[in-house]
Amino acid sequence: MTEISVSAPGARLAVHLWGPADGIPVLLIHGNCSSGLFWEPLVRRLPAQWRIAAPDLRGYGGSDAAPVDATRGLGEFVDDVLAVIDTVFGADVAPFVAGHSMGGGIALRLAAEHPTRVAGLLLEAPLSPYGFGGTRDLDGTPTTDDFAGTGGGGVNPDFIKRLAAKDRGDEPTSPRTVMRTTYVADPEAFGADEDAMLETMLSTVVSDDNYPGDSATSPHWPMIGPGVKGVLNAMSPRYFNVASELVALTPKPPIVWVRGDRDAIVSDASLFDLANLGKLGAVPGWPGEEACPPQPMVGQTRAVLERYAAAGGRFTEVVLTDCGHSPHIEFPEAFAAQLAGLVTPE
Numbered sequence: 623m624t625e626i627s628v629s630a631p632g633a634r635l636a637v638h639l640w641g642p643a644d645g646i647p648v649l650l651i652h653g654n655c656s657s658g659l660f661w662e663p664l665v666r667r668l669p670a671q672w673r674i675a676a677p678d679l680r681g682y683g684g685s686d687a688a689p690v691d692a693t694r695g696l697g698e699f700v701d702d703v704l705a706v707i708d709t710v711f712g713a714d715v716a717p718f719v720a721g722h723s724m725g726g727g728i729a730l731r732l733a734a735e736h737p738t739r740v741a742g743l744l745l746e747a748p749l750s751p752y753g754f755g756g757t758r759d760l761d762g763t764p765t766t767d768d769f770a771g772t773g774g775g776g777v778n779p780d781f782i783k784r785l786a787a788k789d790r791g792d793e794p795t796s797p798r799t800v801m802r803t804t805y806v807a808d809p810e811a812f813g814a815d816e817d818a819m820l821e822t823m824l825s826t827v828v829s830d831d832n833y834p835g836d837s838a839t840s841p842h843w844p845m846i847g848p849g850v851k852g853v854l855n856a857m858s859p860r861y862f863n864v865a866s867e868l869v870a871l872t873p874k875p876p877i878v879w880v881r882g883d884r885d886a887i888v889s890d891a892s893l894f895d896l897a898n899l900g901k902l903g904a905v906p907g908w909p910g911e912e913a914c915p916p917q918p919m920v921g922q923t924r925a926v927l928e929r930y931a932a933a934g935g936r937f938t939e940v941v942l943t944d945c946g947h948s949p950h951i952e953f954p955e956a957f958a959a960q961l962a963g964l965v966t967p968e
Contacts, residue, residue: 623662626685628677630705632698636684637677637706640665642966646718646965647711651703652676653723653832654853655785657683660722663815664950667958672965675710675717676786677710679701679728680716681832681853682825689831692773692855692860694849695753695862699728699744700735707739718965720744723888724857727864733875734867742964743877746957747888748949750922751868753859755895758915760925764866765838765914766842771896774830775837786828790820797823804893807884807946819951842910844896863906874935878964879927880957881920882945890918895901 628635635718635931638658645659648668648707657664658676665674679699690698704718706767711717718741721729726748732742752762780795789796798820802809805819812819835852835869839845848858856862886893893899900908908914927937941959942953 624878626710628709630680630702633680633686633688635677635680635686635702635706637675637710638662639710639925640668640674641672643673645671646901647715648672648674648713648961648965649703649707649719649729651672651719651721651725652679652822653721653725654684654828655823656722657825658715658820659683660822661950662818664954664958667954669714669962673711675706677706677762678825681827683822684825687829689833690835690852690856692835692850692852692858693861694856696724696728696731696856698940699856700714700732701953703728703732705885716741717868718742718744718961720961721748722746722950724749724853727857728861730868731862731863734864734871737871737873737875738819740875742875744961744964745877745879745923747885748879748923749857749862749888750917751863751926752922753862754857754895754919755917756859757917759920760833762876762922763803764838764859764895768840768842768847769858769860770840770842770847770915771844772860773837773846773855774835774852774956775846775849775898776844777854782834785824788824789824790824794801796878804886805948806944806952807882807944808952809950811948815951842844843907843914844900844905853966859880864945868926869929869933874930874933875936876964877927877930877935878940878960879937880940880942880960882942882947882948882949882952884945885947887947888919890920891916895919931938
């Protein structure tokens with residue numbers, strides 16, 4: 623592995639590189655609370671002849687703590703990865719792109735806005751095309767007019783405190799415990815890589831401008847709404863919705879969607895969705911299923927991809943059994959095979 627610095631609009635990015643400069647171009651986009659090195663256990667299993675780039679997005683890893691304008695709906699992260707594509711692969715090159723979780727949402731927005739810059743998409747436990755939280759059905763209908771319950775105000779404050787302090791302990795709200803209990807279905811999946819993966823999580827910049835972002839008050843349960851700054855607000859359906867653009871884009875790159883059947887984060891019953899936590903009794907005052915149902919995240923993604931296929935695209939859904947939110951960590955060989963099938967189809 624080598625590391626280079628790439629200048630993006632408003633940020634200097636650290637980018638991790640593997641493989642020969644003239645190899646098949648593959649871009650790996652990490653998710654929230656991690657960094658480009660969260661891909662390293664997978665890269666060991668990928669073909670040596672690929673040219674692989676895994677950037678640290680702004681506010682993560684070795685990249686600048688540049689602010690995130692949430693009202694652009696992950697748009698600044700798209701600017702980041704476009705700068706990486708241009709610098710590493712070339713201004714006329716379309717790499718194969720894999721995105722994990724939030725990185726899947728970035729990959730979707732990249733494809734929706736710049737379809738000629740993507741040769742194929744692998745979406746790993748991706749953010750719904752309608753954003754995170756605050757929508758009630760497969761069409762992404764908002765639960766409230768101000769998208770209550772989404773954005774930067776819904777995170778456990780003790781977790782935020784421990785993340786900012788780079789706590790490496792194992793208390794219930796520590797980053798290590800959150801990683802072991804929600805990033806994977808079996809905490810032993812990290813194996814010898816656990817401490818290295820924890821370091822990627824601890825590289826997250828904690829601030830109103832980065833993670834989690836600011837928040838606003840709402841007259842609707844749970845009395846908070848999205849602010850205008852930071853990562854979690856950028857994923858709010860108030861600002862992020864690429865469903866129609868994805869279905870309409872031309873050309874349509876092939877899509878492989880890989881997810882685990884025990885994902886606790888991106889799920890139709892997500893433990894990070896305040897509506898579902900209210901339904902479970904973990905957040906008091908929930909107004910009930912009719913007023914505030916949990917977001918059907920997986921169902922929304924499938925419905926949009928089916929529309930994508932009906933409009934001339936193609937996608938494959940791969941569900942891994944006994945797998946959580948990070949298939950490339952939990953089942954790296956199976957994940958590598960899916961990526962290889964996308965990059966070099968038979």
